[in-house]
Amino acid sequence: MSRHQALVTAGLVLLLIATVAISLATGPSPLPPQKAMRILVSRVPGLSSLAPQATAAEQSIVLGIRLPRLLLALLVGAALAVAGAVMQSFFQNPMAAPSILGVSAGATLGATAAIMLGLNIGIWGLSPVPICAFLGALAVSAAVYLLSRRGGRTPVTLLLLTGIALGSLASAISSFILIRGQQGDLDLVIIWMMGSLANRGWPEVQMILPYAIGASVVVYFYSRELNVLLMGDEQAYYLGVPVERVKLILLTLASLLAAAAVAVTGAIGFIGLIVPHLIRLLVGPQHRILLPLCFLGGGVILGLADIAANMAGEIPIGIVTSLIGAPFFLYLLHRAREYEF
Amino acid sequence: MANQPVIAGKSIVCGYDDRDVLHAVDVEVGEGEFVGLIGPNGSGKSTLLRALTGILPLRTGVVILAGQPLSSYSRRQIAQRVAVVPQVSGSIFSFTVEDYVLMGRTPHLGRLQAQGPDDLHVAWQAMELADLTDLASRPVTELSGGELQRATLARAFAQQTNILLLDEPTAFLDINHQHEIFELLTRFNQDEQKTIVCVSHDLNLAAQYCQRLIVLSGGRIHIQGPPPAVVTAQMIAQVYHAEVQVDTGPGGAPRVSLIPETAAPEDEQI
Numbered sequence: 001m002s003r004h005q006a007l008v009t010a011g012l013v014l015l016l017i018a019t020v021a022i023s024l025a026t027g028p029s030p031l032p033p034q035k036a037m038r039i040l041v042s043r044v045p046g047l048s049s050l051a052p053q054a055t056a057a058e059q060s061i062v063l064g065i066r067l068p069r070l071l072l073a074l075l076v077g078a079a080l081a082v083a084g085a086v087m088q089s090f091f092q093n094p095m096a097a098p099s100i101l102g103v104s105a106g107a108t109l110g111a112t113a114a115i116m117l118g119l120n121i122g123i124w125g126l127s128p129v130p131i132c133a134f135l136g137a138l139a140v141s142a143a144v145y146l147l148s149r150r151g152g153r154t155p156v157t158l159l160l161l162t163g164i165a166l167g168s169l170a171s172a173i174s175s176f177i178l179i180r181g182q183q184g185d186l187d188l189v190i191i192w193m194m195g196s197l198a199n200r201g202w203p204e205v206q207m208i209l210p211y212a213i214g215a216s217v218v219v220y221f222y223s224r225e226l227n228v229l230l231m232g233d234e235q236a237y238y239l240g241v242p243v244e245r246v247k248l249i250l251l252t253l254a255s256l257l258a259a260a261a262v263a264v265t266g267a268i269g270f271i272g273l274i275v276p277h278l279i280r281l282l283v284g285p286q287h288r289i290l291l292p293l294c295f296l297g298g299g300v301i302l303g304l305a306d307i308a309a310n311m312a313g314e315i316p317i318g319i320v321t322s323l324i325g326a327p328f329f330l331y332l333l334h335r336a337r338e339y340e341f
Numbered sequence: 342m343a344n345q346p347v348i349a350g351k352s353i354v355c356g357y358d359d360r361d362v363l364h365a366v367d368v369e370v371g372e373g374e375f376v377g378l379i380g381p382n383g384s385g386k387s388t389l390l391r392a393l394t395g396i397l398p399l400r401t402g403v404v405i406l407a408g409q410p411l412s413s414y415s416r417r418q419i420a421q422r423v424a425v426v427p428q429v430s431g432s433i434f435s436f437t438v439e440d441y442v443l444m445g446r447t448p449h450l451g452r453l454q455a456q457g458p459d460d461l462h463v464a465w466q467a468m469e470l471a472d473l474t475d476l477a478s479r480p481v482t483e484l485s486g487g488e489l490q491r492a493t494l495a496r497a498f499a500q501q502t503n504i505l506l507l508d509e510p511t512a513f514l515d516i517n518h519q520h521e522i523f524e525l526l527t528r529f530n531q532d533e534q535k536t537i538v539c540v541s542h543d544l545n546l547a548a549q550y551c552q553r554l555i556v557l558s559g560g561r562i563h564i565q566g567p568p569p570a571v572v573t574a575q576m577i578a579q580v581y582h583a584e585v586q587v588d589t590g591p592g593g594a595p596r597v598s599l600i601p602e603t604a605a606p607e608d609e610q611i
Contacts, residue, residue: 094433151398221452228444230434234427237396239500240420240448285434 005283012296016074019303023070024062026307036062068201073306073317074299075205075212076197076261077271081279081298082216083257084272085291086250089226091156094280097273098258100160101251102140105167105174107262108193110136112174115188116181129192130207130263137259140170145251154247156233195266195318197306204264211260215253216295222250223287230285268318270325271298277332345408347372347536348393348423348504353402355392361400362388364560370538372503375530377551378540381581384557386540390508393538394425406504420448424497426507431489435480438492442468445499467498471525487518494525505529507539511546519543523550548572549594556580569595 001009024036035052039062042051054062083098090096099105114132144166148159178189219226225246228236237243258272275298276290283289302317305324309317346369356362362385370376378386391397393404395411404411406422414422424445436444445467446460468474471491476484481492490510497505510526511519523546530537541547547554548568555565558580564571572595574587583599590596 092434224447224450224452227436227440228447230436231432231444234396235429237416238394238420238425238427239444240417242416280434285436286440 001289005289008279008282009293009296012293012300015300016296016303019300019307020070023073023303023307024066026310027061027066029058029061031058031062036066039063040067065201068205069197069306070303071205072200072208072264073197073303075208076265076268077275077298077300077302077305078216078295079208079212079257079261079298080268080272080302081275081294082219082291083254083261084298085276085279085287085294086219086226086254086257087272088276088280089229089287090247090250090254091160092230092232094277095273098254099167099267099269099272100163101255101258102144102163102167102170103137103255103258104262104267105170106140107133107137107259108267109140109170109174110134110263111192111266112177112189115185115192116177118185130204133266134207134259134263136170137262138255140166141251141255141259145248153244191316192266193318194316195268195321196316197265197309198314200264208260208264211256215257215260216291219250219253219257220287220291222246222253223291226250226287226291227285266316266318268302269322270329271302271321274325274329274332275301277329281332346370346405347407348538349405350389350393351403351405353389353392353404354400355388355397355402356400357388362560363392365402366557366560366562368393368555368562370504370536372536373530373534375527375537375550375552376539377547377554378538378557379542379544379547379554380557380563384580385560386557387508388560389557390506390538390540394423394506395419417448420500420502422502423504423506424500424502426493426497426505426510428508428512429489429493431484432481435482437478437480438468438473438484438495439464439477441481441492442473442495442499445496445501448500463501464495464499467495470498470529471495487514487521490514490518490522491525494522498529502535504536504538507537509540509542511541511543519546526550544572544577544597545590545594548597549590549592572597 021033021037025031025033038052087096110132111129114128144163148154148162279293305320309320349369352365380386442464554571556563577585586598
């Protein structure tokens with residue numbers, strides 16, 4: 001790791017600590033960040049002497065409500081950013097995002113169906129909405145992959161266009177189900193589509209945790225292949241990468257990451273696009289360094305966005321990420337000369 | 342070629358979509374040879390090279406690598422034996438030249454194995470050979486066409502294969518860089534006993550540097566042999582439908598010059 005990369009890592013870690021402190025302190029009954037932080041840290045075995053003077057209510061707000069929400073923001077952001085990094089390597093395009101595979105549209109279809117049909121099949125304390133959203137996202141991305149196979153290969157342009165087509169199809173079906181629904185359900189779906197971390201708790205954390213951590217670790221094992229894939233399928237093949245097999249594995253991992261993230265929070269735009277892009281500008285395209293920093297950076301940025309959403313009177317977080325993400329992305333595009341193609 | 346060929350294609354038929362580009366081509370390359378594949382546009386020379394790499398599925402025929410069919414090797418095993426330099430366009434991802442050359446170590450590294458000092462050593466040797474050490478920390482996005490071509494060659498050298506296949510390594514390069522690339526290939530061929538098969542558009546360069554030329558025409562081998570036997574005004578009239586004068590260049594290789602202001606070839610068959 002170069003000095004520059006170490007500095008970026010240190011900066012992100014500091015930002016993470018600040019995010020944790022502010023996030024735990026922010027909400028309907030604000031606390032001093034230091035106090036919120038001490039409530040958290042005192043729960044670490046051996047550090048109980050740091051416990052501040054806090055009421056039982058303050059304890060339960062920080063540990064029972066704000067902590068799971070914060071963890072959810074960190075995990076969802078991390079999952080989306082790692083999925084985005086994989087997609088950008090896969091498409092050899094710094095502007096690719098997980099939604100290309102139709103993950104968001106599929107998740108929306110699943111969630112819409114669950115809400116409109118009034119499904120009631122909760123497992124592990126989860127409502128049917130995230131489960132159906134997860135299955136919808138995986139179903140659409142699997143269909144995108146299967147329909148893009150040509151003679152044993154999956155050309156990336158075909159994958160891109162199939163993703164657009166199937167995404168539109170899934171959105172159309174969602175809309176069709178929507179207009180048949182009742183006003184109350186309609187509101188629920190629209191709020192879901194904007195993405196939110198409000199009223200989420202430990203069950204959602206448990207749902208995304210294995211995917212966010214497990215799939216990210218497996219993706220990391222493919223760092224070298226992800227580097228080589230940036231050179232294009234043909235060169236990757238000549239460098240000894242079994243391209244089709246690796247692509248299937250990476251697509252599956254990216255779909256799992258994005259589907260799990262979208263399922264628990266609804267569609268959150270721009271994190272999967274902008275975080276890998278930004279981190280790459282800071283530390284270069286080596287995935288061995290890029291991927292862990294995407295995991296960290298994605299979490300931090302979504303954590304900060306959630307603080308903003310919370311402070312702005314609990315607006316959907318998807319609005320925050322797009323309001324800030326889109327102009328920032330435009331700025332990056334204008335600034336970076338490597339996109340003059 | 343008394344020895345067993347290191348790489349060979351036997352009655353290869355292949356092409357794109359439903360169209361056959363190669364019609365039962367047989368080709369054998371011996372150890373340490375420097376072979377040029379030449380022929381007009383659409384004659385199938387790049388297709389033959391791609392067939393030898395294994396990337397293009399064959400309709401019939403087989404590619405034999407060191408006595409075994411190519412299909413009996415894994416992708417990784419092939420890349421440990423055969424390096425390919427395709428026609429590269431610039432990348433938009435800013436790997437440094439060193440990282441780019443190190444990618445040549447991919448087929449030699451395990452999944453969780455980090456590149457070690459040995460890999461770095463091999464990469465630096467390759468960069469030295471390609472005269473790139475001054476550019477080691479430069480992003481590949483900032484290289485000129487000739488520099489990028491040299492970096493891609495160095496990456497292939499770093500693969501440490503016995504066989505090197507190249508698709509028009511001098512396309513779009515100026516005359517000085519063309520010369521540089523072929524000198525580099527000659528050194529690699531002679532000093533390291535590596536086998537080279539190179540598709541070239543440039544008859545003079547190919548005649549000057551290759552030991553044997555294979556001329557493709559309409560998806561078949563028209564003629565093959567040492568450059569003086571192959572590069573003749575008669576062959577060029579037949580295969581390229583161009584009227585040229587062939588004399589001997591200063592290095593002793595045949596030299597092709599176009600005869601200006603001549604009429605278009607007659608009775609051209611399509």
